[in-house]
Amino acid sequence: MDKKNLKKLLRDDAGLSTVEYVIILILIAVVGITAWRQFGNAVVGKITSGSNQIQGLGP
Numbered sequence: 001m002d003k004k005n006l007k008k009l010l011r012d013d014a015g016l017s018t019v020e021y022v023i024i025l026i027l028i029a030v031v032g033i034t035a036w037r038q039f040g041n042a043v044v045g046k047i048t049s050g051s052n053q054i055q056g057l058g059p
Helices: 003-011 016-056
Strands: none
Touching: none
16 A cells, blocks of 8 residues: 555544444443433332331231
């Protein structure tokens, strides 16, 4: 590969927007998974708390 082709290849940015979209999608997925886990943990905590309260009502 000669210098002319190498310079042309370095200036080529045709696939750049695709890479940016992939990075954004990955970040959205990470945020979504984190939020889902937090929501799940909150639900489990509420169910456990409710279950403990119901058990405390027993004889």
